[in-house]
Amino acid sequence: MSAAAVADLEHPPAITPASEMRVAVLGTGKMGGILLQAFLRSGLFTQSQITATVAHEARAESLSHQFGVTVTTDNLAAAATADVILLGVKPQQMTDVVQKIAPSLTSKKLLISFAASVKTSAIEAAAGPGIAVVRAMPNTPAKLGAGVTALCRGAHVSDGQLALAQRIFDTVGRTVIVDEKHMDAVTGLSGSGPAFLYIIIEALAEAGVNVGLPRDTATLLAAQTTFGSAKMVLETGSHPALLKDEVTTPAGCTVDGILELEEGGLRVTLIKAVKRATQRARELANP
Numbered sequence: 001m002s003a004a005a006v007a008d009l010e011h012p013p014a015i016t017p018a019s020e021m022r023v024a025v026l027g028t029g030k031m032g033g034i035l036l037q038a039f040l041r042s043g044l045f046t047q048s049q050i051t052a053t054v055a056h057e058a059r060a061e062s063l064s065h066q067f068g069v070t071v072t073t074d075n076l077a078a079a080a081t082a083d084v085i086l087l088g089v090k091p092q093q094m095t096d097v098v099q100k101i102a103p104s105l106t107s108k109k110l111l112i113s114f115a116a117s118v119k120t121s122a123i124e125a126a127a128g129p130g131i132a133v134v135r136a137m138p139n140t141p142a143k144l145g146a147g148v149t150a151l152c153r154g155a156h157v158s159d160g161q162l163a164l165a166q167r168i169f170d171t172v173g174r175t176v177i178v179d180e181k182h183m184d185a186v187t188g189l190s191g192s193g194p195a196f197l198y199i200i201i202e203a204l205a206e207a208g209v210n211v212g213l214p215r216d217t218a219t220l221l222a223a224q225t226t227f228g229s230a231k232m233v234l235e236t237g238s239h240p241a242l243l244k245d246e247v248t249t250p251a252g253c254t255v256d257g258i259l260e261l262e263e264g265g266l267r268v269t270l271i272k273a274v275k276r277a278t279q280r281a282r283e284l285a286n287p
């Protein structure tokens, strides 16, 4: 390691404490709104630290009323005063919005995009030389603080900036850091995953009705069983196959059910679904 690199590690660039930062959320729609609410709920950022933007004046007014933060349609003004800029517009609008705020960007600011399929290199090209860009892929359970977000870093992101991005998305659930080459796979698994799991829950509930349970009871049993099983995997750290074995007694009921699942190809179907969604994410990222 060169002397300069060692010196860099000893004196990492100073990062403003979160309590003193200014944050802009450009494009505060469904996901931007979920994040904004989580910042306020968790106390990571207060109302006076946040500026949000939207496309329409009327929406700016109602959002400002709802959250008590400054909401405008002026991206450049919002970005100019911010240390951290979250980009929540639709993928096809991203380059245009970043080009417009580029004059306000400096190497000290952090851009975090949570738009699906937009690569850090595309944002860096629109932002200008040396700008730090983190890309995030959250999922919809973020709404209840039970999301999972994958983060990857662009070319100019320091460890401190990546840690800050992680703190920001920890407000809506768990975070994982991946190489950008894995972001399409993340989209296929945890991005699309809630839809796959809702179908599984719906099917389990339908099965409950089929064997005589009232629909509400069947849905509760199916959803809580899915939740509890996920919690077992996350909190015991045991391999899912081992946990499955614990439920499966010799010549019991579960093993008969498992045989049906295997015959129906559930396992292979889920693998194919994630592969296909990943492939589609790749197509959208490379039109």
Ligand SMILES: NC(=O)c1ccc[n+]([C@@H]2O[C@H](COP(=O)([O-])OP(=O)(O)OC[C@H]3O[C@@H](n4cnc5c(N)ncnc54)[C@H](OP(=O)(O)O)[C@@H]3O)[C@@H](O)[C@H]2O)c1
Binding pocket: 026, 027, 028, 029, 030, 031, 032, 053, 054, 055, 056, 057, 059, 060, 073, 075, 088, 089, 090, 091, 093, 097, 114, 115, 116, 137, 138, 139, 140
């Ligand atoms: N929803 C999800 O589950 C999810 C998950 C992962 C990633 N994402 C990503 O999050 C991004 C937003 O998705 P969404 O579902 O939240 O969409 P959305 O609800 O349609 O939100 C988009 C927001 O952008 C605003 N907007 C449009 N043009 C703008 C501009 N030029 N300047 C400032 N704001 C502008 C819109 O303002 P108005 O309200 O005034 O129209 C709207 O509030 C997308 O890139 C998507 O890929 C979403």
